[in-house]
Amino acid sequence: xxxxxxxxxxxxxxxxxxxxxxxxxxxxxxxxxxxxxxxxxxxxxxxxxxxxxxxxxxxxxxxxxxxxxxxxxxxxxxxxxxxxxxxxxxxxxxxxxxxxxxxxxxxxxxxxxxxxxxxxxxxxxxxxxxxxxxxxxxxxxxxxxxxxxxxxxxxxxxxxxxxxxxxxxxxxxxxxxxxxxxxxxxxxxxxxxxxxxxxxxxxxxxxxxxxxxxxxxxxxxxxxxxxxxxxxxxxxxxxxxxxxxxxxxxxxxxxxxxxxxxxxxxxxxxxxxxxxxxxxxxxxxxxxxxxxxxxxxxxxxxxxxxxxxxxxxxxxxxxxxxxxxxxxxxxxxxxxxxxxxxxxxxxxxxxxxxxxxx
Amino acid sequence: xxxxxxxxxxxxxxxxxxxxxxxxxxxxxxxxxxxxxxxxxxxxxxxxxxxxxxxxxxxxxxxxxxxxxxxxxxxxxxxxxxxxxxxxxxxxxxxxxxxxxxxxxxxxxxxxxxxxxxxxxxxxxxxxxxxxxxxxxxxxxxxxxxxxxxxxxxxxxxxxxxxxxxxxxxxxxxxxxxxxxxxxxxxxxxxxxxxxxxxxxxxxxxxxxxxxxxxxxxxxxxxxxxxxxxxxxxxxxxxxxxxxxxxxxxxxxxxxxxxxxxxxxxxxxxxxxxxxxxxxxxxxxxxxxxxxxxxxxxxxxxxxxxx
Numbered sequence: 138x139x140x141x142x143x144x145x146x147x148x149x150x151x152x153x154x155x156x157x158x159x160x161x162x163x164x165x166x167x168x169x170x171x172x173x174x175x176x177x178x179x180x181x182x183x184x185x186x187x188x189x190x191x192x193x194x195x196x197x198x199x200x201x202x203x204x205x206x207x208x209x210x211x212x213x214x215x216x217x218x219x220x221x222x223x224x225x226x227x228x229x230x231x232x233x234x235x236x237x238x239x240x241x242x243x244x245x246x247x248x249x250x251x252x253x254x255x256x257x258x259x260x261x262x263x264x265x266x267x268x269x270x271x272x273x274x275x276x277x278x279x280x281x282x283x284x285x286x287x288x289x290x291x292x293x294x295x296x297x298x299x300x301x302x303x304x305x306x307x308x309x310x311x312x313x314x315x316x317x318x319x320x321x322x323x324x325x326x327x328x329x330x331x332x333x334x335x336x337x338x339x340x341x342x343x344x345x346x347x348x349x350x351x352x353x354x355x356x357x358x359x360x361x362x363x364x365x366x367x368x369x370x371x372x373x374x375x376x377x378x379x380x381x382x383x384x385x386x387x388x389x390x391x392x393x394x395x396x397x398x399x400x401x402x403x404x405x406x407x408x409x410x411x412x413x414x415x416x417x418x419x420x421x422x423x424x425x426x427x428x429x430x431x432x433x434x435x436x437x438x439x440x441x442x443x444x445x446x447x448x449x450x451x452x453x454x455x456x457x458x459x460x461x462x463x464x465x466x467x468x469x470x471x472x473x474x475x476x477x478x479x480x481x482x483x484x485x486x487x488x489x490x491x492x493x494x495x
Numbered sequence: 496x497x498x499x500x501x502x503x504x505x506x507x508x509x510x511x512x513x514x515x516x517x518x519x520x521x522x523x524x525x526x527x528x529x530x531x532x533x534x535x536x537x538x539x540x541x542x543x544x545x546x547x548x549x550x551x552x553x554x555x556x557x558x559x560x561x562x563x564x565x566x567x568x569x570x571x572x573x574x575x576x577x578x579x580x581x582x583x584x585x586x587x588x589x590x591x592x593x594x595x596x597x598x599x600x601x602x603x604x605x606x607x608x609x610x611x612x613x614x615x616x617x618x619x620x621x622x623x624x625x626x627x628x629x630x631x632x633x634x635x636x637x638x639x640x641x642x643x644x645x646x647x648x649x650x651x652x653x654x655x656x657x658x659x660x661x662x663x664x665x666x667x668x669x670x671x672x673x674x675x676x677x678x679x680x681x682x683x684x685x686x687x688x689x690x691x692x693x694x695x696x697x698x699x700x701x702x703x704x705x706x707x708x709x710x711x712x713x714x715x716x717x718x719x720x721x722x723x724x725x726x727x728x729x730x731x732x733x734x735x736x737x738x739x740x741x742x743x744x745x746x747x748x749x750x751x752x753x754x755x756x757x758x759x760x761x762x763x764x765x766x767x768x769x770x771x772x773x774x775x776x777x778x779x780x781x782x783x784x785x786x787x788x789x790x791x792x793x794x795x796x797x798x799x800x801x802x
Contacts (some may be wrong), residue, residue, distance in 0.1 A: 176597060180604050230588065280779050289531060289584055290723055291778055297717040297771045305764035424592060431585070466599040473593025477571065480581030480589055487800050 157489050162432050164485065169475035176470055180463065187461055194456025195449035201456075203338045207410065209448025211236065211419070213347040214402025215426035216433075216440045217354060218395040223435045224358060224371040225391020226384070231277065231292030232399040233423025234299030235270035239400025241306055242269025243407045244414045247324025248311075258327045263404050270400015271393050273299065278392045282385055296423070307416050321414035330409040341409035347441060350398070354437040367391055371435075399423065420451070421469070428475045447472075500632055502748065507640060508706060509751075510744025512537070512698040515643050516722035517729065517736040518650050519694030524726055525654065525667045526687030529792040531587030532572045533695050534719025535594035540565035540699025542598040545710035546605070548614040557614065558639065558700045565696015566689055568594055573688035577681055580796040591719070599712050609712035616708035637705035639697070646694070651733040663687060667788025670795040680795055695719070717771060724774050730785040739777065746773035 174184030195205050215232045222229035229235075246265035250258055277295060280286040311321045330341040358364040369377040370387045378384045402422065407414055425447050433439035450472075454465040478485070516533055523530040530536075540561040547560025572590050575581040602609055617637050624634035654660040666673045666683050674680045702718070703710050721743055729735030750769040753761070 176600060228584070284779060286779055287727070290720060290727075291775060293531070293720045294717070294724075294771050294775050294778070297720075298768050298775075301764045301768045301771075305762050308764065309762040424588075427585075427588065464600045464603040466596050466603070469592055469596025470600055471596075473589050473591075473596050476585060476589025477575055477593060480575050480586040481579040483581065484579035484800065 153490075157486060160489070161482065161486060164489075165432065165475065165478045165482065168478045168485075169471055172474035172478070173467060173471045177463065177467070182461055182463060187457060187463060187467075190460050191450070191453035191457050193453070194460075195453035200338065201452065203334065203340045205445065205449045205452040206340060206344055207448075208451045209444040210343045210347055210409070211402045211406050211422045212425045212429070212447050212451075213441060213444035214350070214398055214405065215422050216429045216444050217350055217426075217437060218399040218402070218423075219426040219430040220435045220437055220440060221354065221391050221398060222395040223430060224364075225367050225388045225395075226371045226374050227281070227288055227388050227392050227395075229274070229292065229392060229395045229399075230289060230427065231274060231295050231299075231396070231423070232402075232426055233419060233421065234292070234296040235273050235396045235399035236403040236406075236419050236423050237299045237303045238273040239266035239270040239403030240407045240414055240418050241303065241403075242266045242400065243328075243404030244311065244321050244324060247328035247408065248322055250328070251325070253327065255327045255331075258325075259330060259408060262324070262328050262408055263401055266400045266404025266407075267397040268400070270403065271397040273400075274392060274396030278389050278396075281392075282389050303414075303418070304416050307414050311414075313413065316413075319416065320411075323413040324407065328408055329412055330405070343405045343409040346401075346405060347444070350401075351437045351441050358437070425451075425472065428472055428479060431476075431479045502752075504632060504635055505748045505751070506741060506744045507636060508744075509747040510740040511637075511640050511643050511705070512702050512718055513722050513725050513743055514737055514740035515646065515701065516695045516698035516719060517725040517740055518646060518733060519691035519698070520722055520726045521650070521654075521729075521731055521733065521736060522663070522687045522694070523691035524791055525663050525731060525788055526684045527667045527670060527788055527790040527793060527795070528572075528576050528684060528688055529583040529587065530572065530688070530691055531584055531720075531723065532568065532590030532594075533587075533691075533722050534715060534717070535587075535591035536565045536568040536572075536692050536695035537699035537702070537715045537719045537722075538591070538598050539568040539594045540696030541703035541715060542602065542699075542710050543696070544700035545611050545614055545703045546601075548616070548704060549611065552615060554615045554617045554704055557704055558617070558697070561700025561703065562693050562696045565694070565699060566692040569689050569692015569695070572692070573685050576794075577684040577688065578797075580794045580800065582794070583792050598710075602710065602712060611710040613708050614704070616704045618705060618708065637701065639701045639705045642697075643701070646697075647733050647737055654733065664788075667790055670790055670793070681797060684795070695722075698722070721770065721774050724778050727787075728777050728781050731787065743770060743773060743777070746770045 170188065177184040177187050194201060196202055215236060218232045219229055242265040243262045246262040250261055277288060277291045280291060281288050307321050308319055313320050313322045330343055332339060333342050334340040358368055366382045367387045369382055370384045374384050406418060429440055429443035429447055433443045450468055454468045457463050457467065458465040516537055520530050520533055543564025544557045544561025548554050548557025568590060572586055575586040576583050599609060602611065606612065617639060620634050620636060620638045624630050626633060654663065662673065662678055662683060666680060670680050699715065702714060725736050725739040725743060729739040747770045750766045753766050754763045
């Protein structure tokens with residue numbers, strides 16, 4: 138989208154451009170809320186009241202706030218996954234599947250690794266999650282690089298495969314015999330993440346991993362040669378190629394790192410939240426990352442804020458269901474319309490610029 | 496013989512939605528718009544079809560509603576991709592998510608659960624039962640299957656034997672040349688995407704009213720993506736899409752038969768993966784680009800919107 142907006146020559150208009158750049162994300166979010174409130178009105182409910190309930194459910198009490206932060210951890214890792222792939226000139230929409238496989242990897246490791254001290258055990262489980270995520274993304278990456286297979290299509294199909302494999306794993310292969318809800322065998326206590334806040338809240342240190350990961354990614358892209366070259370590939374593949382950067386290698390590398398990050402997200406969800414695996418471990422976290430990554434312009438630090446707001450949306454929608462009888466599915470409606478207005482981003486910029494000019 | 500014919504009938508039943516949605520996607524891709532929102536259009540079509548049949552009590556009204564639902568979803572995609580110059584892949588993803596959310600939201604609001612009640616459907620064609628020999632078999636298929644066959648023939652004629660088809664094929668390869676020739680590129684693109692919406696809506700309506708007689712959340716489960724693959728594999732021609740759809744439908748039938756017969760000691764979840772794995776294999780075997788529209792997935796903006 139960047140190369141389409143020509144930056145005007147004079148200094149004054151450039152600042153206008155900056156103002157527009159600042160306004161647009163908020164405008165897009167506002168528009169998507171407007172589009173979703175159409176459906177709320179159709180149900181005969183007051184949209185303003187609904188969004189107030191949503192906000193209160195997300196930030197109203199300390200318990201709600203902790204819930205929001207918990208929800209934002211997996212979303213943040215999926216967002217990082219998509220950001221890294223975007224930097225490498227690809228688009229990883231298979232984060233949903235890699236997330237599930239990361240969770241499977243962590244569950245397996247958490248069960249099989251015995252008798253190690255807790256920090257080492259946790260590290261190994263997360264590594265297993267990253268590896269499983271990466272291995273799941275390996276085949277599409279290879280096919281994309283060697284045969285030019287369409288990444289979007291193959292990743293979407295792989296997500297379906299992952300969904301069924303997760304069901305197979307939880308319901309059949311690794312099922313727990315004495316559980317009320319169908320779930321896998323629980324991981325051993327040594328693999329559980331320690332709490333940052335005690336039992337009434339049960340907030341684990343997972344959020345710290347998010348912050349560390351954001352800083353590391355930001356450092357990688359801005360301060361290292363590999364990160365710089367990867368960004369170059371993402372911004373203009375041809376120019377990077379003529380500058381002698383191995384573009385294919387960087388794209389594959391970005392995709393594999395991206396898959397590993399989604400896998401870590403899945404492993405943290407198992408190690409920190411559930412301590413075992415359910416079939417509904419991800420209500421679409423992998424797809425949440427897409428609008429966030431696009432809105433924050435692939436900036437890892439801003440992505441943390443974006444993830445927390447999307448976590449708020451998911452957490453708040455639960456109280457929307459309880460208090461107003463609206464399906465929590467309104468989240469997908471908001472997200473879907475958000476992606477649609479992000480796609481029309483160029484037209485909105487055009488309208489803004491035209492008004493300023495006239 | 497009887498076993499073979501029954502197998503053939505199931506293959507036809509299961510390949511029809513892939514074929515019809517694939518035909519729609521072919522129109523869309525031939526005018527140069529990538530459609531990853533086929534899934535969303537099918538969901539919208541299926542839900543609207545069942546809703547229409549539930550409200551009016553007439554299955555044919557339901558099919559009409561389904562087509563309209565598909566066109567509405569296609570209209571969103573057309574607006575974003577053709578008018579606003581949006582990126583096709585992102586718009587398609589957003590559309591699928593939007594349709595999935597809206598239908599689930601409405602389904603819970605109208606029917607009170609994620610399942611609709613049973614509605615009047617079009618599962619058999621009773622008129623054909625009186626025909627000699629094959630009548631009893633032909634009557635087991637939904638009338639929409641026959642509509643799909645006619646649509647396939649019609650699509651072949653339109654694409655390869657009419658002026659509209661010629662323009663469409665040219666547009667897929669070079670929009671600028673088409674505009675230079677004085678043809679309204681955007682009107683053509685709109686028509687392609689809307690036809691796609693109508694056909695995907697019909698495919699969804701078939702799944703809701705032809706295969707089953709109700710709607711439930713998640714019933715489309717990736718069929719739209721399979722249709723996108725069928726277009727690529729079928730080399731953007733109706734006949735090719737038909738053959739690919741048959742192949743993919745066959746895998747679907749194998750999966751179902753194995754689930755029922757339990758001959759292999761595999762869990763149903765493992766078997767449910769088969770159609771998707773077949774889709775991935777088909778996608779990876781397709782090495783040559785064939786007659787891929789070269790301007791596929793490109794933005795072609797109206798002059799007055801240029802900054």
